[in-house]
Amino acid sequence: MDAAEATAGSETDGGTLSFPAGQGLRLDSGGRLEALDVAYQTYGRLNAAKTNAVLVCHALTMDQHAAGTNPATGKPGWWSRVVGPGLPLDPERYFIVCANVVGGCMGSTGPASINPRTGDPYGLAFPVITIADMVRAQAMLIAALGIETLFAVVGGSMGGMQVLQWAADYPQKLFSAVCIGAAPRHSAQNIAFHEVGRQAIMADPDWRGGAYEVAGVRPEKGLAVARMAAHITYLSEAALQRKFGRELQRDGLSWGFDADFQVESYLRHQGASFVDRFDANSYLYITRALDYFDLAAQHGGVLANAFANARGVRFCVLSFSSDWLYPTAESRDIVRALNAAGCRASFAEIETDKGHDAFFLDEPQLDATLRGFFASTAQARGL
Known part of the structure; x- marks a missing residue:
């Protein structure tokens, strides 16, 4: 149209x-x-x-x-x-x-x-x-x-x-x-959180200097981490405590780096689902617009x-x-x-x-x- x-x-x-x-x-x-x-x-x-x-x-x-x-x-x-x-x-x-x-x-x-x-x-x-x-x-x-x-x-x-x-x-x-x-x-804090997210995206080997679509890949890991970090700022400590506290995903600790805590699993889910609907370069550009x-x-x-x-x-x-x-x-x-x-x-x-x-x-x-x-x-x- x-x-x-x-x-x-x-x-x-x-x-x-x-x-x-x-x-x-x-x-x-x-x-x-x-x-x-x-x-x-x-x-x-x-x-x-x-x-x-x-x-x-x-x-x-x-x-x-x-x-x-x-x-x-x-x-x-x-x-x-x-x-x-x-x-x-x-x-x-x-x-x-x-x-x-x-x-x-x-x-x-x-x-x-x-x-x-x-x-x-x-x-x-x-x-x-x-x-x-x-x-x-x-x-x-x-x-x-x-x-x-x-x-x-x-x-x-x-x-x-x-x-x-x-x-x-x-x-x-x-x-x-x-x-x-x-x-x-x-604020400086807002800019700082955005920079963490952008650096996570750009550190992903599949980012390819922003040309990942031409290469047929996507920087999914970096974008997921960016989303996880940002999502924390959208919540409050009280909400996180109310929803998750220190509740475990399963009985006992893994004694490793799996998602032992429910809050970890939640953030991983947020990151994984985000990469299915959003473009990594758009994330860079829009966060920069906010910073400016x-x-x-x-x-x-x-x-x-x-x-x-x-x-x-x-x-x-x-x-x-x-x-x-x-x-x-x-x-x-x-x-x-x-x-x-x-x-x-x-x-x-x-x-x-x-x-x-x-x-x-x-x-x-x-x-x-x-x-x-x-x-x-x-x-x-x-x-």
Whole structure:
């Protein structure tokens, strides 16, 4: 499908929207993707006034399949507990759009895509991307779908960073914005964990300098270790203790290096299942985009300046009490900057022991908060 053919006609729709050569994506690095594919999924219908569109931005390893069944995994969409009939984002009321980020591996242009100059996958010839580049591609998609103003843009983790970037770059296109479990920039600790993961991938002999697809191999061991290390940061010590403690996999110790403890087996499973659905080079590029994210630096070092033109946007900022990857203090920094810029912002810290991943999980307080914010904002929008 090309940009001219993109429509929003069915209850559940999607595909890949292609911007041909000459209509590609300008990048913060100074480069350009001359042609661009954006894979997306929609739920619900766009109303006649085109005022009910919601953009859902996904986290690092997620994709465009926020609801329904993911065709790649056969599992429910990653936000099926929020997007669906009777849920906070109800397709009966809203037209919901979710796109795979540029640099991803589920249909949008990324390092596994074919480089038109060589006929081979880009690999490390793919240009470095940023959160702003991802948002720029999303804005191209939204415009191609005939949407001038989004009722809401919402996301958690990396998705929350995209929300902040939308508010900074396209405030005139937003009625509301919901940022969940995110931060205005990546901390030294965040960068450090990502570097461990990248080094694990690049140390795998099958990485082949990023050209593993041409060689017909995959750096599965390195990618699995990267996922294991990252997954620890998505949980909390309390959640790990509650779920696993020091419980053994079997009676007695192996007196070796098998997975004696249940937590070890869990992490190995997370790593092994991850390599079946994600591309190693995409992991390198997307984690780098997160590391480069620093919204204040883009605006003279003052975070409030990023929101200077967003006074008409209604903001909701949410954090989780046990999130040590993006702790509540960083969400409070966002709220203070919004207040300093004169923006309307509500804030809530969700009490939970589930850590950073709480926005994926059964968390009634989060559901209620989202439901309340969307209901009141929809009323103000006249939906």
